[in-house]
Amino acid sequence: MQQIFQSADILLPDFSQINAERWSVIACDQFTGDPAYWERTEQIVGDAPSTLRMTLPEIYLEEPDVMERISAIHENMQRYLDAGIFRTYENAMVYVERIQGNGILRTGVVGKVDLEAYNYEQGSKSPVRATEATVLERIPPRMRVRAKAPLETPHIMILIDDPDDSAIGACTAAKDSMQVLYDTPLMNGGGSITGRLMDDAAQAAFLGKLDAVMAASGELQLAMGDGNHSLATAKACYEALKKSDPSRDWSHHPARYALVELVNLHSEALQFEAIHRIITATDPGRMMMALVRVLGLSEEVSGQPVTVVQQGSKRTLYIHKPTSNLAVGSLQNALDAYLAANPGKIDYIHGTETVERLAAMPDAIGFLLPDMDKADLFPSVQKDGALPRKTFSMGHAEDKRYYMEVRAIQ
Numbered sequence: 001m002q003q004i005f006q007s008a009d010i011l012l013p014d015f016s017q018i019n020a021e022r023w024s025v026i027a028c029d030q031f032t033g034d035p036a037y038w039e040r041t042e043q044i045v046g047d048a049p050s051t052l053r054m055t056l057p058e059i060y061l062e063e064p065d066v067m068e069r070i071s072a073i074h075e076n077m078q079r080y081l082d083a084g085i086f087r088t089y090e091n092a093m094v095y096v097e098r099i100q101g102n103g104i105l106r107t108g109v110v111g112k113v114d115l116e117a118y119n120y121e122q123g124s125k126s127p128v129r130a131t132e133a134t135v136l137e138r139i140p141p142r143m144r145v146r147a148k149a150p151l152e153t154p155h156i157m158i159l160i161d162d163p164d165d166s167a168i169g170a171c172t173a174a175k176d177s178m179q180v181l182y183d184t185p186l187m188n189g190g191g192s193i194t195g196r197l198m199d200d201a202a203q204a205a206f207l208g209k210l211d212a213v214m215a216a217s218g219e220l221q222l223a224m225g226d227g228n229h230s231l232a233t234a235k236a237c238y239e240a241l242k243k244s245d246p247s248r249d250w251s252h253h254p255a256r257y258a259l260v261e262l263v264n265l266h267s268e269a270l271q272f273e274a275i276h277r278i279i280t281a282t283d284p285g286r287m288m289m290a291l292v293r294v295l296g297l298s299e300e301v302s303g304q305p306v307t308v309v310q311q312g313s314k315r316t317l318y319i320h321k322p323t324s325n326l327a328v329g330s331l332q333n334a335l336d337a338y339l340a341a342n343p344g345k346i347d348y349i350h351g352t353e354t355v356e357r358l359a360a361m362p363d364a365i366g367f368l369l370p371d372m373d374k375a376d377l378f379p380s381v382q383k384d385g386a387l388p389r390k391t392f393s394m395g396h397a398e399d400k401r402y403y404m405e406v407r408a409i410q
Contacts, residue, residue, distance in 0.1 A: 003114065004113060004114050004117045004127055004128060004214070004221065004222065005111055005112070005113055005114075005207075005210065005222070005260075005262060006111055006112050006113075006114070006257070007091040007092055007093050007111055007112070007203060008091075008092060008093075008110075008111055008112035008257065008259060008407055009088055009089070009090050009091065009092070009407065009408065010088070010089045010092040010094060010110070010259070010405050010406070010407060011086040011087070011088055011089075011151070011405070011406040011407060011408065012086065012087055012089065012181055012182065012195075012404070012405060012406065013049060013085050013086060013087070014085065014086075014087055015181075015182050015184075017085075018048070018049050018085060019048055020182050020183075020184035021044075021184050021185055021186065021187055022044060022045050022046070022048040022049075022050050022187070023048070023049060023050050023051060023404070024050075024051060024184065024186055024187075024193070024402045024403055024404045025041055025045070025050060025051050025052045025055070025187065025402060025403055026041075026155075026186075026188065026190060026397075026398070026400055026401075026402050026403075027155030027226070027227065027400045027401055027402070027403070028055045028056055028057045028058050028155065029058050029155070029227075029229070029230075030397045030400050031057075031059065031397060032057075032058050032059045033059070034059075035059060037188065038057050038059055040188060041187065041188060044187050044188070049080060049085055051153050051403035051404070051406075053072070053073065053076040054073055054076055054077055054080075054151065054153055054403070054406075055073065055145075055153065055403060056069055056070060056073060056145050061141055066141075067144075070144055070145050073145060073149065074148055074149055074150070077149060077150050077151045078150060080151075081150060081151070086406065089181075089197060092111075092197060092198070093109055093110060093111045093197075093198040093202075093203050093206070094109070094110040094111075094181060094195045094196065094197060094198065094405060095107070095108075095109055095168075095171040095172075095175060095178060095195070095196045095197075095198050095202070096108045096109065096110060096193065096194070096195050096196075096261060097175075097193070097194045097195075097196075098191065098192075098193045098269075098399075099191045099192045099193070100191045100269055100395070100398075100399040101189050101190060101191045101396070101398045101399055102396075102399070103191075104268055104269040105268075105269060106263065106267055106269035106270070106399075107168050107171070107172055107263070107264070107267065108157070108168065108261040108262055108263040108264075109167075109168055109171060109198070109206060109261065109262045110154075110195070110259065110260070110261045110262075110405050111259075111260070111262070112257035112258060112259050112260070112407065113128060113158060113222070113231075113257065113258055113260050114256065114257060115231075115234060115235045115238050115256055115257060115258060116256065117222075118231065118235055119235075120134040120228065120231070120232040120235065120386075121134075122385050122386055123385050124385070124386075125219060127214075127219065127220065127221040127222060128158070128221065128222040128223075128224075129220055129222075129223060129224065129381060129386065130224050130228045130232070130386045131159075131223050131224045131225070131228070131377060131381050131386060131387055131391075132224075132228065132386055132387050132388070132389055132390075132391055133386050133387070133388060133389045134228060134229065134232050134386065135229070135389070138229045138232075139229065139232055139233050139236050142229060142230065142233040143233055143236055143237055143240075145233075146233055146234065146237050146409075147237050147240070149409065149410075150408060150409070150410045151406050151407065151408055151409065152234070152258065152259055152406070152407050152409045153259070153403040153404070153405065153406045153407075154227065154230070154258065154259040154260055154261065154401070154403070154405070155226065155227050155230065155400065155401040155402075155403060156224075156226065156227030156228075156230050156231050156258065156259075156260040156261065156401070157225040157226040157227060157260070157261050157262075157263050157401055158222045158223070158224060158225060158231075158260050158261070158262050158263070159222070159223045159224070159225045159262075159263055159264070159265040159270075159377070160210065160213050160214070160217075160221075160222060160262055160263070160264055160265065161213065161216075161217045161223070161265050161266075161377075161378045162213045162264045162265070162266060163266050163375075165264055165266065165267075166209045166212070166213065167206055167209035167210045167212075167213050167262075167264070168206070168262070168263075168264050169209075170202075170205045170206050170209050171198065171202060171205075171206055174201075174202045174205065175196055177199070177202070178196035178197055178198060178199065178202060179196060179197040180194065180195070180196055180197075181195045181196060181197050182194065182195045182404065183195075186402050188398065189398045190398050190399070190402055191398075191399070193402065193404070195404065195405075210262075217378060218378075218382060219382065220378055220381055220382045222262070223265070223377060223378060223381060225263060225265075225270070225394055226394060226400060226401060227260075227401070230258075231258055231260070234255075234258040235258075237255060238250075238253075238255045238256055241253070241255055254407070254408055254409050254410070255409050255410075257407075259405060259406075259407040261401060265374055265377060265378070266374065269395070269399075270374065270394055270395060271394070271395055272371060272372045272373075272374050272377075272392045272393070272394060273350065273371060273392065273393045273394075274328070274368075274369045274370060274371045274372065274392065274393075275328075275348050275349070275350060275369070275390045275391065275392060275393055276348070276349045276350070276351075276352065276355045276366065276367060276368050276369055277331065277332075277335065277346060277347075277348060277349070277355075277366065277367040277369070278346070278347050278349055278354075278355050278358045278359060278364060278365075278366045278367075279335070279339070279344045279345065279346050279347075279364065279365050279366075279367075280344070280345050280347070280358065280361065280363060280364045281343060281344055281345050281363055281364075282339075282342070282343055282344030282345075282363060282364070282365065283342070283343070283363070284310055284363070284364065284365035286342065287338060287342070287344065287365060288308070288365070290334075290338050290342075291331075291334055291335075291338070294321070294334045294337070294338075295319045295320070295321050295322075295323075295330060295331070295334050296319060296320035296321035297317040297318070297319060297320070298317060298318060298320060299315070299316075299317060299318070300318055300320070301318060302318055302320070303318040303319050303320045303322065304318065304319040304322055304326070304327035304330055305317070305318055305319075305327060305370055306318075306319060306327050306331055306367050306368070306369060307367070307368035307369075308365065308366070308367060309355055309356055309359040309365070309366035309367070309368060310359055310364075310365045310366070311359070311360055311361075311362065312360055314356075314368075319331070324380075324384050324387075324388075325376065325379065325380040325383045325384050326372065326376065326380055326384075326387065326391070327369055327370060328369050328372070328387070328388060328391050328392075329380075329384060329387055329388050329391070331367060331369070332388035332389075332391075333388070348389075348390040349366075350393060352368055355367075355368060371392075372391065372392045
């Protein structure tokens with residue numbers, strides 16, 4: 001079973017010559033509404049070799065010069081290769097310890113995942129799956145970056161369901177015998193990170209434990225945490241490659257795989273926070289009549305809870321006719337159906353205070369949802385398929401994965 005997750009030929013700069021803090025930058029899909037963050041990052045990096053020059057911050061995805069930016073990314077990757085800045089660690093896995101900005105330790109293992117085992121489509125029964133709905137329109141722009149890129153560097157985090165922390169915990173127990181590859185603070189409030197090279201014995205111990213964890217997980221063995229659209233892009237590029245020459249054997253091509261970090265769902269560092277709903281420019285009374293009918297909403301304390309916020313009042317109701325394993329799924333299904341036929345604009349809000357403020361308007365109504373229990377993630381995805389968009393938030397922006405390791409994909 002461990003063949004789904006494997007060792008990889010991992011490239012890392014020679015950090016005795018290259019500044020690791022300026023090399024490593026945060027995932028491109030963060031701070032998309034904060035130009036100042038990326039301006040600070042530009043100032044910190046300057047002319048130094050950096051993953052900033054190998055990725056496209058998505059704040060620039062709709063800019064008129066996006067194609068020039070993508071061309072520059074491909075040129076920078078080739079320039080780094082030609083300059084020989086990388087050391088190659090063959091058949092490698094990296095044990096990662098990340099101290100988040102809040103001081104909590106998150107551990108993980110970097111290796112490659114087999115894209116043949118992954119399917120992001122709704123209703124998929126593949127061993128590796130999306131946990132939230134994939135927005136297909138987001139894939140083609142990202143394919144323009146990856147399709148001609150000689151290298152990849154991942155911000156993808158994939159979750160394993162390991163309550164006893166037996167798999168990654170085995171790496172933690174053996175870390176003192178591992179070679180330190182990097183140990184650096186991370187820019188812009190990202191905390192710090194240490195990466196250690198796992199030897200053959202450490203890999204074998206980890207994979208043996210991982211085998212047992214994946215077997216116990218049932219048909220869903222690895223679940224997406226962060227970076228699903230990046231993994232979906234890698235999958236789409238690989239499938240396009242196979243279609244370009246069906247007679248060719250692509251099974252050993254590096255594009256079949258994507259570099260990722262495995263993280264334990266049950267890590268103390270991973271905090272799942274609810275994302276609430278606010279609907280504006282609507283008729284709240286008409287909407288509530290529809291939701292009561294469709295969801296069986298009542299004050300009877302059983303079923304799935306949802307707190308309705310309207311013009312300064314809050315009341316908790318319970319869903320007695322659920323359409324999903326989670327309250328957020330049942331509510332989202334009902335809201336989608338209602339808004340398809342009635343006026344209203346939906347938005348997704350992290351803080352309760354913002355929902356309460358916006359729901360004070362006469363044409364608005366808010367819904368506060370309970371935090372998702374992490375233990376429900378794997379069972380819910382197995383039962384319902386990928387969860388509705390904006391089901392949960394996994395940690396704060398500064399604690400998302402920073403780019404570090406690199407792999408050749410051509």
